[in-house]
Amino acid sequence: MNKLLALVKVDFKNTYGFNSLIQSLKNRRNIWITLVMVLAILSLIPSYFMLVMGLVNLADAFFQIGQGSYFLQMGIFGSQALVFALGILYVLSKYYFASDLNQLVPLPIKPSYIIGSKFITLMFSEYLTSFPVLLPFIIIYGLKASKGVAYWVYSLIVILTMPIIPLVLASLLVMVFMKYTNLGDKKDLIRIISSIFFIVFIIWLQLTIQQLAMKSIELGDALFLNLAKDSLYLVKRLGIVFPPSMWATLALANTNVSGLLYLVLFLGISFVSIGLMIYLAERIFFDGLIGNIEVVAKERKARDLTRSVAVMKPYLAIAKKELLMLVKTPVYLLNSIGGVIIVPIILVMPILMGDESMDTITSLISDYPHFVNLITIGIIVVLAMVNSIGPTTFSREGKNLWIQRVLPIRARDQVLGRVLSSLAVQLLGILVLISAIYIINRIKAADILIITSLGLVGSIPMTQLGMVVDIARPMLDWDNPQRAMKQNFNVLVALGLGALFMMGLFFLVKNLIYKIDLIYIYLILFTIFITLAIILQGILEKMVERQFMELE
Numbered sequence: 001m002n003k004l005l006a007l008v009k010v011d012f013k014n015t016y017g018f019n020s021l022i023q024s025l026k027n028r029r030n031i032w033i034t035l036v037m038v039l040a041i042l043s044l045i046p047s048y049f050m051l052v053m054g055l056v057n058l059a060d061a062f063f064q065i066g067q068g069s070y071f072l073q074m075g076i077f078g079s080q081a082l083v084f085a086l087g088i089l090y091v092l093s094k095y096y097f098a099s100d101l102n103q104l105v106p107l108p109i110k111p112s113y114i115i116g117s118k119f120i121t122l123m124f125s126e127y128l129t130s131f132p133v134l135l136p137f138i139i140i141y142g143l144k145a146s147k148g149v150a151y152w153v154y155s156l157i158v159i160l161t162m163p164i165i166p167l168v169l170a171s172l173l174v175m176v177f178m179k180y181t182n183l184g185d186k187k188d189l190i191r192i193i194s195s196i197f198f199i200v201f202i203i204w205l206q207l208t209i210q211q212l213a214m215k216s217i218e219l220g221d222a223l224f225l226n227l228a229k230d231s232l233y234l235v236k237r238l239g240i241v242f243p244p245s246m247w248a249t250l251a252l253a254n255t256n257v258s259g260l261l262y263l264v265l266f267l268g269i270s271f272v273s274i275g276l277m278i279y280l281a282e283r284i285f286f287d288g289l290i291g292n293i294e295v296v297a298k299e300r301k302a303r304d305l306t307r308s309v310a311v312m313k314p315y316l317a318i319a320k321k322e323l324l325m326l327v328k329t330p331v332y333l334l335n336s337i338g339g340v341i342i343v344p345i346i347l348v349m350p351i352l353m354g355d356e357s358m359d360t361i362t363s364l365i366s367d368y369p370h371f372v373n374l375i376t377i378g379i380i381v382v383l384a385m386v387n388s389i390g391p392t393t394f395s396r397e398g399k400n401l402w403i404q405r406v407l408p409i410r411a412r413d414q415v416l417g418r419v420l421s422s423l424a425v426q427l428l429g430i431l432v433l434i435s436a437i438y439i440i441n442r443i444k445a446a447d448i449l450i451i452t453s454l455g456l457v458g459s460i461p462m463t464q465l466g467m468v469v470d471i472a473r474p475m476l477d478w479d480n481p482q483r484a485m486k487q488n489f490n491v492l493v494a495l496g497l498g499a500l501f502m503m504g505l506f507f508l509v510k511n512l513i514y515k516i517d518l519i520y521i522y523l524i525l526f527t528i529f530i531t532l533a534i535i536l537q538g539i540l541e542k543m544v545e546r547q548f549m550e551l552e
Contacts, residue, residue: 003109007117011100012124052136059140068145073249075137076162079130080245083163086129087122087170089486093331094118095171095285096178097481105286115281119171119274126163134159141252150255154263158248164270165244168277175280179287244269314409318417323424325396326389331481332396336387340429370518373447374509376437377525380455381462382502383429388485389422390466391494394474395484401476404548411544415467415537422463423456430455454522457529464536465501466494471543 062071095118104114138155141147244266251263312320326332384390397404404414430452437443470490478484485491505525512521 004113004116007104007109007113008120011117011121048132052140055136056140059144063144068141069249069253072137072141072252073245075134075141076158076248077242077245079134079162080166080242082133083126083130084166084170086486087126087163087167088174089331089335090122090125091167091170091174092178093481093483093486094122095174097329097331111281111285112278115171115285116278119167119277122167123163126167130163131159134162138252147252148255150259151252154252154255154259157263158252158266161267161270162248165273168270168273171277172280175284179284314413315417315420318409318414319420319424322389322393322418322421326421326425329481332485335485336389337425337428340383340387340425341432372437372441372443373451373518374513374521376433376451377454377458378502378505379433380426380430380451381458382498383433384422384426384459384462385466385495385498387422387425387429388466388488388491388494389425390418390463391470391490392475392485392488393418393421393467394470395476395478395488395490396481397474398476398478398484401474411541411548412537414544415464415540418467419460419463423459426456426459450522454525454529457526457533461529461532461536462498462501464533464540465497466490467540468536468543469494469497471540471547474547 059068059071062068095115098118101114138159142151142155145151247262247266247269251259251266253259254262326336394401434443434448434451473490475484475488475490505528508524509521512524
């Protein structure tokens with residue numbers, strides 16, 4: 001137990017870096033970054049308040065039909081789904097790619113202690129993401145149902161233990177995935193391909209669960225009869241899909257003996273699942289880990305020999321290095337390449353699964369083909385923000401950024417190479433997106449050319465904008481790759497600036513769409529993209545030169 005507590009203490013310090021944060025705040029150069037962070041958080045408050053008010057209206061609707069508990073279950077189920085989705089990325093990074101594993105594995109420490117300490121740290125991370133989602137549902141339901149003290153006590157217990165089951169499920173999936181994809185020399189390729197299929201499987205699973213939830217609710221007169229008979233009808237129907245959400249909801253909705261029994265059941269299954277995870281960790285964790293922290297001498301010599309023989313342009317070498325870093329680290333792969341393929345897959349998968357609700361979208365695409373090009377171009381440019389490659393390009397170097405500083409590579413090549421790596425990922429996203437649109441509605445070759453050209457050109461300034469943010473304050477002190485991308489504030493700042501840019505383009509196109517021919521709108525967009533790219537290129541070259549000289 002002492003070992004576990006010691007590991008938890010060290011892991012908390014490494015993960016959240018409170019000491020480094022304090023030192024950073026003492027540095028006057030970082031004061032403006034702190035102010036931007038505070039302003040960004042404050043700017044979210046009005047939007048969050050409007051969202052909460054919308055939830056209040058939604059709760060009123062459910063209470064009017066006598067199904068107020070279903071509103072509560074929506075919050076619990078949504079929070080658990082969020083924990084599971086984010087947990088897969090967090091677990092993959094924390095369990096297998098954290099830098100402290102190099103020191104922990106050789107020590108006489110059981111895998112269960114390593115996994116247990118990291119699981120506790122991940123629980124805290126999941127609290128930060130799930131609390132803003134779950135708390136409004138808990139509070140709104142409790143106030144509208146005039147619940148007593150027992151409800152609030154039960155709620156506190158549920159809130160604190162809610163992430164356990166979905167995080168355990170994510171941990172088990174990742175450990176099994178890493179064990180059976182750790183197949184010798186080809187493990188990197190196998191894991192890349194498997195990761196893509198893994199993303200598709202998760203999306204398919206979520207859509208399937210959604211369809212099962214809808215089909216489990218009877219339609220017609222029987223639905224209204226069941227609603228009138230049983231105030232927990234909808235809760236039980238959704239509970240068929242994921243029982244833990246039903247147990248937690250029934251525990252809060254009935255704060256009597258039956259509610260206590262459901263709470264005990266929920267807690268019991270939660271702690272049993274932790275025991276199962278620890279049991280499996282002792283047997284399969286190291287099997288998936290070994291190989292990630294090893295370097296085979298023959299492979300290293302072969303790569304060194306290849307580097308010594310092959311001659312490549314500096315900017316192409318930078319682009320190749322960036323792409324290899326992305327595809328060889330599953331956390332980066334899921335966050336960057338995964339981001340640009342998820343949107344098109346989400347778009348087309350419901351149609352392939354026979355979802356009738358997508359018929360409206362299909363008809364709109366057929367009736368307004370000219371708008372399809374503009375919307376698709378906008379989606380591609382947005383994907384340049386979503387992939388997070390630009391605003392993390394220097395942060396991903398971590399403490400090895402000094403290597404880039406001493407290499408005889410010009411700032412121009414540094415910028416160009418990193419932009420090219422982002423465009424390569426964008427090409428993959430464009431291919432998937434156009435394929436999805438082609439499945440929904442056949443588009444012409446000329447339209448494909450326009451979408452691809454303008455989409456790529458528009459992705460350049462969007463990537464450069466993120467790079468400006470990242471080079472201004474690169475996040476170099478991290479202990480696992482997850483922090484470099486998902487916990488990097490530069491990504492949030494870049495998303496904010498990119499959103500403002502896209503809003504400006506939206507209003508521009510909206511005012512011109514009925515006034516001038518579509519071809520002139522394309523030319524205007526092309527001119528804006530190219531002009532902004534040239535300006536940002538010059539700014540980036542100066543910033544890279546200055547920062548490489550000043551960074552310690």
